[in-house]
Amino acid sequence: MQFIIRRLGFYAVAAWAAVTVNFFIPRVLPGTPVEAMLAQHPQLTAAAVRALDIEFGVGRQGSLVHQYGAYLSQLFSGNLGVSTSAYPATVTSVLGTTIPWTLMLVGLATIVSFVLGTLLGILAGWRRGGRFDQLLPAFTFLQATPYFFLALVAIQLFSNDWHLFPGYGGYTLGDHIGFNGAFISSALRHGILPAATIIVTSMAGWMLQMRNVMITTIGEDYVLAAEAKGLSTRRVMFTYAARNAILPNIAGFALAIGFVVAGALVMEIVFSYPGVGYTLYNAVTQDDFPVMQGIFLAISGAVLLACLLADVIYVIADPRTRTRAAY
Amino acid sequence: MAVAVSLPPSPAVVPRRGQFLRAMPAKAKVGGAILAVFVLIAIIGPAIAPFDPSATNPLATAPAPPTLHHLLGTTSTGGDVLSQLLVGLRSSVLLGVLTASIATLLSMATGLTAGFLGGVADEGLSLLMNVFIVLPALPLLIVLLGYLPHSGDLPTAIVLSALGWSWGARVIRAQTLTLRGRDYIAAARETGERTWRIVVFEILPNEVSLIAANFVGTFLYAILTSVALAFIGVANFSTWNLGTILFWAQNGNAFNIGAWWWYVPPGVAAALLGMSLVLLNFGLDELGNPRLRDSSGRRKRHQRAWRPTDPTPVERRGPAT
Numbered sequence: 001m002q003f004i005i006r007r008l009g010f011y012a013v014a015a016w017a018a019v020t021v022n023f024f025i026p027r028v029l030p031g032t033p034v035e036a037m038l039a040q041h042p043q044l045t046a047a048a049v050r051a052l053d054i055e056f057g058v059g060r061q062g063s064l065v066h067q068y069g070a071y072l073s074q075l076f077s078g079n080l081g082v083s084t085s086a087y088p089a090t091v092t093s094v095l096g097t098t099i100p101w102t103l104m105l106v107g108l109a110t111i112v113s114f115v116l117g118t119l120l121g122i123l124a125g126w127r128r129g130g131r132f133d134q135l136l137p138a139f140t141f142l143q144a145t146p147y148f149f150l151a152l153v154a155i156q157l158f159s160n161d162w163h164l165f166p167g168y169g170g171y172t173l174g175d176h177i178g179f180n181g182a183f184i185s186s187a188l189r190h191g192i193l194p195a196a197t198i199i200v201t202s203m204a205g206w207m208l209q210m211r212n213v214m215i216t217t218i219g220e221d222y223v224l225a226a227e228a229k230g231l232s233t234r235r236v237m238f239t240y241a242a243r244n245a246i247l248p249n250i251a252g253f254a255l256a257i258g259f260v261v262a263g264a265l266v267m268e269i270v271f272s273y274p275g276v277g278y279t280l281y282n283a284v285t286q287d288d289f290p291v292m293q294g295i296f297l298a299i300s301g302a303v304l305l306a307c308l309l310a311d312v313i314y315v316i317a318d319p320r321t322r323t324r325a326a327y
Numbered sequence: 328m329a330v331a332v333s334l335p336p337s338p339a340v341v342p343r344r345g346q347f348l349r350a351m352p353a354k355a356k357v358g359g360a361i362l363a364v365f366v367l368i369a370i371i372g373p374a375i376a377p378f379d380p381s382a383t384n385p386l387a388t389a390p391a392p393p394t395l396h397h398l399l400g401t402t403s404t405g406g407d408v409l410s411q412l413l414v415g416l417r418s419s420v421l422l423g424v425l426t427a428s429i430a431t432l433l434s435m436a437t438g439l440t441a442g443f444l445g446g447v448a449d450e451g452l453s454l455l456m457n458v459f460i461v462l463p464a465l466p467l468l469i470v471l472l473g474y475l476p477h478s479g480d481l482p483t484a485i486v487l488s489a490l491g492w493s494w495g496a497r498v499i500r501a502q503t504l505t506l507r508g509r510d511y512i513a514a515a516r517e518t519g520e521r522t523w524r525i526v527v528f529e530i531l532p533n534e535v536s537l538i539a540a541n542f543v544g545t546f547l548y549a550i551l552t553s554v555a556l557a558f559i560g561v562a563n564f565s566t567w568n569l570g571t572i573l574f575w576a577q578n579g580n581a582f583n584i585g586a587w588w589w590y591v592p593p594g595v596a597a598a599l600l601g602m603s604l605v606l607l608n609f610g611l612d613e614l615g616n617p618r619l620r621d622s623s624g625r626r627k628r629h630q631r632a633w634r635p636t637d638p639t640p641v642e643r644r645g646p647a648t
Contacts, residue, residue: 025470128619144547145598147551152582265465266558
């Protein structure tokens with residue numbers, strides 16, 4: 001019980017911290033959204049500027065405490081403001097069109113990377129120094145390489161030289177976005193290269209952790225007992241050793257799902273993929289503070305949700321956490 | 328290891344100075360050797376660079392492939408790639424060392440305090456660590472470094488370590504929690520040692536490999552993040568480092584026109600530097616947990632096939648204690 005209260009307290013404080021950091025971002029940074037709009041549209045009159053000031057609520061009237069209160073009440077009513085670079089689109093609609101792209105691509109890539117990496121980790125841990133263990137340094141090398149460098153080389157080879165996959169954007173420009181065959185196949189073709197680069201560079205982490213826990217688990221008495229009973233190797237490996245060794249990986253996986261929204265920022269910039277990361281990048285280059293703030297909130301929310309998910313999974317998967325308060 | 332002399336019998340066996348190097352796993356030796364080369368280049372690189380890295384050749388129209396004069400070719404403006412690399416490595420390595428040092432000090436201070444004191448201090452510091460873990464680092468870095476005025480490596484290192492210390496703090500806290508319950512700590516307490524003395528001389532030496540691994544991990548994070556930030560365009564482009572070289576290569580269309588000598592050397596240098604750090608971390612892991620050691624070399628000596636459930640072979644050196 002004490003454990004649950006402590007975790008709930010953590011979520012409350014973390015959410016408050018995220019919201020507050022978000023509040024201070026535009027106040028610490030130089031310039032305001034209206035100034036950013038003025039730079040794009042210098043013909044605006046003073047009256048129009050005044051109207052925009054009110055529209056964006058950046059007149060900075062009242063004390064900081066007052067502004068903070070107004071910010072919180074806006075937030076709770078679900079109003080995230082209006083994008084200055086894509087005016088008059090609301091931030092909510094900008095998020096609505098970009099989040100699905102990131103969620104689908106990075107989410108799928110994270111799942112594939114987790115499954116493949118964990119499986120390879122089980123095999124590598126089962127036979128230390130064996131065939132699969134030899135793969136580990138190669139994957140680690142890929143992980144230690146700057147991601148964008150690998151991605152650019154991949155675009156050069158697979159897209160520009162061999163014309164196998166497109167290396168730019170999320171779909172063929174001019175396609176009608178919707179549930180039709182042409183669009184879906186185009187989106188799939190565009191997703192292969194980004195997804196493959198993410199999988200290849202992120203697998204080593206899952207593999208290494210699984211391998212190391214697996215090796216420790218194999219030394220346990222119950223694994224030896226299972227072997228002594230004459231169970232098949234596969235059964236001992238998966239049902240006895242891997243099943244117990246997978247806990248840390250599952251906790252990591254839940255967190256990784258949370259970072260999916262923030263995750264492949266560099267990937268989206270390299271591939272000009274129409275997701276959250278690319279939108280954030282554009283918002284930063286165009287001083288679009290409302291969109292920046294909205295994306296930060298979305299990312300923080302996703303991560304906190306994933307933490308909650310990790311907690312729940314842990315309590316279900318590991319009975320010890322239910323009796324022991326220590327985390 | 329100098330403090331080991333004053334230690335009471337502790338659970339970790341501390342080898343003597345000469346043995347320590349020999350006991351290092353092979354992976355750590357290889358990683359350390361590569362890293363040493365990079366550190367050497369970081370120190371003497373600018374002195375042995377054949378050209379001024381920022382020098383341009385007004386006659387140059389396109390990047391030129393390697394010649395005897397320019398060993399790694401030139402950029403599209405006639406700059407010498409080798410010189411840029413030699414000069415740029417210093418900044419990258421320095422940033423890594425600075426970030427790793429600041430972040431490790433932060434995680435040591437918070438992790439040890441939280442783990443050893445427990446109670447309210449632990450609750451508060453753990454909360455702080457968890458909040459920093461869930462903050463999205465890269466987007467926040469882009470916004471912070473993109474707008475705040477910054478000129479050198481130190482401000483960048485401070486921002487990087489402010490967002491990168493929390494994971495290590497959690498690991499150190501967890502380890503301190505398990506060490507706190509050991510008998511020798513209780514004995515030290517009974518003899519009336521002061522809290523800071525117990526933490527610094529009894530607990531800290533037993534966490535050296537953990538802290539070192541944390542340092543190396545943060546080093547890698549700093550290198551990869553700073554290179555990624557430079558690529559995105561968030562960096563000081565009047566200086567040379569691995570990230571800015573790659574940024575200019577990408578801007579100069581090096582990838583499209585096939586000027587491999589422009590983008591492959593900095594990319595491979597970053598990968599090698601990263602790899603050396605990962606190898607070093609593998610080695611440190613194996614030092615702390617002998618089970619993880621690769622036993623392929625040892626297997627051949629056994630008559631029957633080695634089975635995964637066999638006990639871990641332990642090699643004894645010198646008289647058994």
